[in-house]
Amino acid sequence: MAAAIGKRIRRVEDPRFLTGRGNYVEDVQPKDPLYLAFVRSPYAAARITRLDVAAAKSAPGVVLVATGDDTANLADVPVIPLPFAKVPPHPPLARGRVACVGYPIVAVIAETAAAAQDAADLVEVDYEPEASVASAEAALAADAPKVHPSLDSNLCYVLKKDGGDVDRAFAEAEVTASVRVDSPRVAPIALEPRGVVAVPGDGAHKLTVWVSSQAPHGVRFDLSRVLGLNPPEIRVIAPDVGGGFGAKSGVTPEYILASHYALELNRPVKWAASRSEDVQVTTQGRDMLIYVDLAAKRDGTVTGLKLRCISNMGAQLHSASAIPPTFILNMGLGCYRIPNVRVETMAVFTNTPSTGPYRGAGRPESVLALERGIDRLADELGMDPLEVRRKNFIQPDQFPFTTALSAEYDSGDYARALDKALDLLDYSRLVQERDAARARGELVGIGVSTFVEPAGSIGGETGLVRVERDGRVTLVTGAHSHGQGHETSFAQVVADRMNVAVDQVRVIHGDTAAIDMGTGTFASRSMMLGGGAAVAAAEQVVEKARRIAASQLEATVDDVVPVEGGFAVAGAASRRVSWQQVADVAYGGNGADAISLEASEMFDPKREMWPFGTHLAVVRIDRETGRVLVERIVAVDDCGNVVNPLIVEGQVHGGIAQAVGQALFEEVVYDAAGQLLSGSLGDYAVPRAADMPPLVLDHTVTPTPFNPLGAKGVGEAGTNGCPPAIANAVIDALSPLGVTHLDLPFTPQRVWEAIQSAGT
Numbered sequence: 001m002a003a004a005i006g007k008r009i010r011r012v013e014d015p016r017f018l019t020g021r022g023n024y025v026e027d028v029q030p031k032d033p034l035y036l037a038f039v040r041s042p043y044a045a046a047r048i049t050r051l052d053v054a055a056a057k058s059a060p061g062v063v064l065v066a067t068g069d070d071t072a073n074l075a076d077v078p079v080i081p082l083p084f085a086k087v088p089p090h091p092p093l094a095r096g097r098v099a100c101v102g103y104p105i106v107a108v109i110a111e112t113a114a115a116a117q118d119a120a121d122l123v124e125v126d127y128e129p130e131a132s133v134a135s136a137e138a139a140l141a142a143d144a145p146k147v148h149p150s151l152d153s154n155l156c157y158v159l160k161k162d163g164g165d166v167d168r169a170f171a172e173a174e175v176t177a178s179v180r181v182d183s184p185r186v187a188p189i190a191l192e193p194r195g196v197v198a199v200p201g202d203g204a205h206k207l208t209v210w211v212s213s214q215a216p217h218g219v220r221f222d223l224s225r226v227l228g229l230n231p232p233e234i235r236v237i238a239p240d241v242g243g244g245f246g247a248k249s250g251v252t253p254e255y256i257l258a259s260h261y262a263l264e265l266n267r268p269v270k271w272a273a274s275r276s277e278d279v280q281v282t283t284q285g286r287d288m289l290i291y292v293d294l295a296a297k298r299d300g301t302v303t304g305l306k307l308r309c310i311s312n313m314g315a316q317l318h319s320a321s322a323i324p325p326t327f328i329l330n331m332g333l334g335c336y337r338i339p340n341v342r343v344e345t346m347a348v349f350t351n352t353p354s355t356g357p358y359r360g361a362g363r364p365e366s367v368l369a370l371e372r373g374i375d376r377l378a379d380e381l382g383m384d385p386l387e388v389r390r391k392n393f394i395q396p397d398q399f400p401f402t403t404a405l406s407a408e409y410d411s412g413d414y415a416r417a418l419d420k421a422l423d424l425l426d427y428s429r430l431v432q433e434r435d436a437a438r439a440r441g442e443l444v445g446i447g448v449s450t451f452v453e454p455a456g457s458i459g460g461e462t463g464l465v466r467v468e469r470d471g472r473v474t475l476v477t478g479a480h481s482h483g484q485g486h487e488t489s490f491a492q493v494v495a496d497r498m499n500v501a502v503d504q505v506r507v508i509h510g511d512t513a514a515i516d517m518g519t520g521t522f523a524s525r526s527m528m529l530g531g532g533a534a535v536a537a538a539e540q541v542v543e544k545a546r547r548i549a550a551s552q553l554e555a556t557v558d559d560v561v562p563v564e565g566g567f568a569v570a571g572a573a574s575r576r577v578s579w580q581q582v583a584d585v586a587y588g589g590n591g592a593d594a595i596s597l598e599a600s601e602m603f604d605p606k607r608e609m610w611p612f613g614t615h616l617a618v619v620r621i622d623r624e625t626g627r628v629l630v631e632r633i634v635a636v637d638d639c640g641n642v643v644n645p646l647i648v649e650g651q652v653h654g655g656i657a658q659a660v661g662q663a664l665f666e667e668v669v670y671d672a673a674g675q676l677l678s679g680s681l682g683d684y685a686v687p688r689a690a691d692m693p694p695l696v697l698d699h700t701v702t703p704t705p706f707n708p709l710g711a712k713g714v715g716e717a718g719t720n721g722c723p724p725a726i727a728n729a730v731i732d733a734l735s736p737l738g739v740t741h742l743d744l745p746f747t748p749q750r751v752w753e754a755i756q757s758a759g760t
Contacts, residue, residue: 004492004502005709008646011488012503013481022240025195028210030268033197034063036258037116037271039106039123040281041098044351044674045132045145048096048105048125055122056108061115064261065123066107068095074260078222078251079317085157088148088349090316092253092260098127099147099315100353101676102281107257109269132351134674136312137289139350147315147349156313156322156347161329163404164340169304173295177377181369182743185287185312185668186661187279188358189686192242194282195272196255198262205235205513209259214244214482215520220512222251222319223259238510241482245658246357247283248482249522250319276680283321284668285358287312288365290328292373295340300383300391305338307369309345311362314354321354322347324362327454330407331363334370335414335452335612336392341404351674357522359658360453360719367451371724372741375447375731379740385728386422389450390415409452409610410704410712412638417700418450421614421636424696430618438736443621443755445733449724452612455713456525460604462517463533465494465541467597469587471580473498475537476508478518479530483654484715485647486526492643493531493709497538499562500579517602524611524713527643532603532707540599545582548595552577552585609704611712613637615721617729626752628664628730630693635721638700639714648714649697655718656695661687662719663726665745734758 016022053065068091077090089095094105106123110116131145138144139154147154170176197210206229213219216236224231241248254271262269273282288311295304311325325345332343378385394401396413403409430446437444462478475494479486491505498505508514519529542562549567550557553575561570568576586597616634621627635652642648665685669677678684703710723744730746731739737758742750 004495005643007492007644009488009492009502009644010646011485012491013485013487024192024240024242025197025210025212026272028197028239030197030199033268033270034109034111034265035113035116035270036254037108037113037120038104039120039125041094041101041103041105043098043127043129044101044134045130046098046127047130048094048098049128050124050126052124053106056119059115059119059122061111062108062119063111063265064109065119066093067105068093074256075226077253077256077316077318078225080320080323082322084159085317085322085347086151086155087317088151092256100351101674102353104253109261132674134350134352134670134672136287136310136348136350139348140310147351154349156349158344158346159326159329160344161405162342163406166304166306166340166342169340170295173303174298175296175377175380177294177373177380179292179372179376179741181290181292181372183286183288183365183368184744185284185355186358186666187284187668187684188245188247188282190243190245190247193273193275193278194248194252194254196258197268197270198259199268200262200266206233207259207263208235208237209255210237210239211255212241212248213238214241214249214480214522216480216510216512217478217518218249218319218520219251219255223255226251226256227259227263236512238480244482245359246285246361246522249357249520252318279681279684280676280679281353283318283354283356285355286365287355288325290365290369292369294373294377296377296381298381300381300388302336302338302377302392304340305333307332307343311345311347312350312352312355313347314352315349316354318354318356321356324357327362328366330405331366331452331454332370333403333405334367335394335450337394338392339404343405352670359655360716361523363453363716364719364723367449367453367720368724368727371449371451372727375728376740385448386418389418407454408607410706411702412452412610412612413700413702414450414612417612417636417638418614420698420700421616421634424636424698425616425634443623443733445619445729445731447617447725447727447729447732449615449721449728451721452610453716453720454608455523455611456528457523457608459519460602461519461525461529461533462515462600462602463530463537464515464598464600465534465537467541467545467579467583467586469583471578471583473500473505474508475505475534476515477530477534478515478520479526480510480521482521484521484526484651485644489527489644489647490531490534493534494538497535498542499564524715527709527711528609528707528713529603531643531709531711533601535708536601536603537599540601541597544595544597544599545579548582548585549577552581603707605706607706609640609706609712611637611639611714611717613717613721615725617722617725619726619729619733621730621733621751623755626748626750626755628746628751630660630726632694632696633722633725634696635718636698636700637714637717637721638702639717640703640712641701641710642699643709643711648699651715652697652718653695655716656722657687657692659719659722659726660691663723663744663746664691665747667745
């Protein structure tokens with residue numbers, strides 16, 4: 001049987017999605033449900049001076065109206081514990097005070113969704129507005145309003161990391177370069193907004209919760225903490241999930257309240273966010289400001305690096321809100337051998353809704369800052385940006401390589417990815433065309449980004465492999481697919497290990513009743529860790545089956561070898577048994593002692609893998625309007641051994657689409673007082689098909705030695721590598737005018753103003 005790994009197999013999930021047969025949280029219709037709606041704060045900071053819910057309680061169809069006083073027995077929204085982070089109060093419903101627009105104040109439960117919303121509109125709330133602050137940098141000022149009076153400052157945490165002698169490196173530097181890089185706040189905008197259906201008492205479980213989540217086992221654990229139940233008493237099911245991008249990885253007030261009142265009222269409770277509600281209160285991403293300083297020799301050797309990151313946490317911490325700013329501490333050096341480094345990262349509370357992981361989760365911000373810094377240094381040196389990168393790359397024979405920040409990179413060949421990207425772009429010819437266009441007065445630019453990112457950094461993953469009575473194979477994984485194609489790629493991995501056809505393998509995910517432990521899907525981790533667990537479990541099952549097959553074939557176990565569809569005696573291929581025949585014996589079909597054809601494994605290498613790549617962008621700018629046209633993007637990524645090239649390309653396509661949006665027009669905007677100015681898709685622009693440039697994708701293969709597949713992550717490659725390439729291309733296009741830096745997004749207005757300023 002030909003190997004399935006490496007084949008461009010179409011996703012087996014797609015027919016049900018394309019024909020409208022997907023099963024999402026909104027499709028879950030339990031018997032006799034109630035519906036949940038909220039009254040949310042219109043103020044960024046205010047005391048609640050009066051709350052009148054009488055009219056809402058008497059409205060038609062209303063079953064219950066709850067305020068913060070009614071939920072005093074509920075714990076705060078859970079967060080991943082970080083010993084260095086301050087955690088402000090975060091009750092599911094506000095108690096006397098709000099610290100951001102959109103904070104839930106009153107929950108209304110009614111017989112229909114319309115009745116719940118109508119009753120919520122009847123609630124009367126009086127507020128006493130307070131001073132607020134929306135910018136993280138402004139929140140650090142000594143006279144800034146305190147977001148949480150119970151804390152001594154607006155700092156959530158400050159972390160620092162040093163390597164080498166940074167002060168000496170800058171004192172002895174022949175050239176220095178500095179740049180301030182702002183990664184504006186963006187909204188995840190998943191196809192499916194968040195939603196939950198909580199159903200009480202189904203026999204084995206006190207509560208079953210259907211939720212749009214990337215990590216159902218994490219939801220179960222967090223709900224158990226808040227509700228005072230043991231985790232096994234709760235079943236969490238994440239059915240088909242229409243995208244997550246990091247924003248669906250924790251428990252939120254809506255999930256807590258739906259679950260709590262389902263138990264209290266002994267009826268199912270359902271909530272699904274409207275699109276505007278989702279834009280307003282689902283955790284947002286980025287919003288990091290990074291100051292970059294580089295020290296170098298005149299020949300382009302980088303000798304020192306200083307990074308200072310200021311990250312906006314918003315008002316409250318959700319599950320993983322505090323984690324993204326920490327990534328710069330181990331990945332700040334990128335692809336480069338820089339012996340002296342100092343990194344400081346600080347997380348800051350503001351009167352805005354919470355931030356959290358968003359496709360890349362702190363890594364794209366770090367890559368953008370460093371890659372803009374390298375281009376600024378090249379400008380100061382008068383060198384080709386490509387030459388500066390080549391001169392400072394970690395070399396292939398130096399891996400595994402420990403950086404000055406004590407991060408251990410597993411494997412890499414950064415120059416090979418760069419060379420391949422340049423060949424695909426026909427770089428020399430393109431430079432000639434750019435220069436000729438400039439001679440005609442046109443604004444054309446080429447930008448490059450070379451990057452490396454840590455993947456799979458949080459915990460391990462579980463996998464359970466079982467041969468069914470009919471000889472087919474089931475994999476139950478603790479990972480969860482919300483667009484990644486696990487039902488296809490994981491089946492390829494198991495099929496190869498068990499010598500069966502891919503269509504003989506069924507993949508189950510998203511149900512805590514099917515597998516007791518699981519971590520979920522985020523941080524580009526699934527194939528490395530979930531695939532590793534599947535391989536280990538499959539190999540155990542194969543060894544169990546070999547013992548049964550040896551008995552059937554009257555041979556020693558050592559003489560039995562796996563063959564297509566079953567097992568045979570080595571050197572006597574005609575003496576063979578199928579998986580079906582082995583299963584018959586295992587399940588007692590011929591009276592033999594039963595042997596379980598099932599194995600469960602946790603795979604945890606207790607370290608990160610480091611995928612990398614080179615992205616190139618070509619842009620053209622209209623002088624009269626400031627419009628940026630991305631004419632072409634070339635992306636060469638290295639995610640180790642590739643299980644399914646078609647799925648890998650799809651992941652890169654999706655990441656680049658989000659990168660184009662972030663680079664050209666996406667930005668969540670608040671005024672200085674914390675009022676949201678981009679609260680709907682009429683105000684917040686997302687990329688459309690017509691906005692996408694031609695893409696040229698390829699890859700190099702540098703396997704990692706730290707998982708059995710040799711695979712690395714790729715889900716966040718596009719959002720890591722592409723924004724800096726576009727940014728450097730835009731600055732390259734504007735460089736003849738003397739423009740040396742401009743922050744994302746490159747909206748026509750922002751670029752036009754830069755052109756006009758340069759002209760004066």
